[in-house]
Amino acid sequence: MTKPILKLLFVLPLLMAPLPASLASQAAAAEAELSKVTLFVEGMMKSRGGVT
Amino acid sequence: MVAALSELAGVDEDIEVFLDRDAFTLDYDPALVNLEDMYTAIRGLGYEPRLSAGEEVESAIAEAGAAVPEPVATALATAKTEGKLVFLDFYAEWCLACKVLEENTLLDSAVASTLEKLVSLTVDTDLYTPASLHYNIVGMPTLLVLDSDGTEIYRSVGLITPSELNQALNDLLSR
Numbered sequence: 001m002t003k004p005i006l007k008l009l010f011v012l013p014l015l016m017a018p019l020p021a022s023l024a025s026q027a028a029a030a031e032a033e034l035s036k037v038t039l040f041v042e043g044m045m046k047s048r049g050g051v052t
Numbered sequence: 053m054v055a056a057l058s059e060l061a062g063v064d065e066d067i068e069v070f071l072d073r074d075a076f077t078l079d080y081d082p083a084l085v086n087l088e089d090m091y092t093a094i095r096g097l098g099y100e101p102r103l104s105a106g107e108e109v110e111s112a113i114a115e116a117g118a119a120v121p122e123p124v125a126t127a128l129a130t131a132k133t134e135g136k137l138v139f140l141d142f143y144a145e146w147c148l149a150c151k152v153l154e155e156n157t158l159l160d161s162a163v164a165s166t167l168e169k170l171v172s173l174t175v176d177t178d179l180y181t182p183a184s185l186h187y188n189i190v191g192m193p194t195l196l197v198l199d200s201d202g203t204e205i206y207r208s209v210g211l212i213t214p215s216e217l218n219q220a221l222n223d224l225l226s227r
Contacts, residue, residue, distance in 0.1 A: 034079045036078070038077040040191070044074040
């Protein structure tokens, strides 16, 4: 009865090992789809005392 | 405005505001929004997407009229002599997007090799504000290609992949 459980306990970490790498690559892929830009907005801070 | 642009960009709280420079950096999903949409949203909020300059710089620009400011004027003179195109990279030391572009695209070996065929110049928007205003730099990084007469024939604002930029440059070189 204990043998299958022991086997599972042994195998489970092996099965889960690729998971972080997979999640990391998915996150990287999601990030790669985003672009980045710096925009100038004239008088953004001065005219209205803040932007938020 | 930050909240409105963040929502427009399809991201949450990925905007970094540079209070002293009237500028902000944001991540955005190009599938959801483009730069024109953002410019329209900024105008809709009562602002103008434009590089801020002091009165002194503005009056100097007005006096200069249509004359091309330095350092671009010198690069254009070189380009005319050598029969080359001019490649301008408008950036700033504090521009996060510019650093990403440099690392991912401009330092790419194929791109760097292609750029050797042009007169290449980096233009710091802090140091050369008149040149930045002359070419209507609203966002960074902005890449421009000018022909030897100074006519703008290519503009890219924001990030671009090495293959896209290389293709665009080679298309311009083969004209």
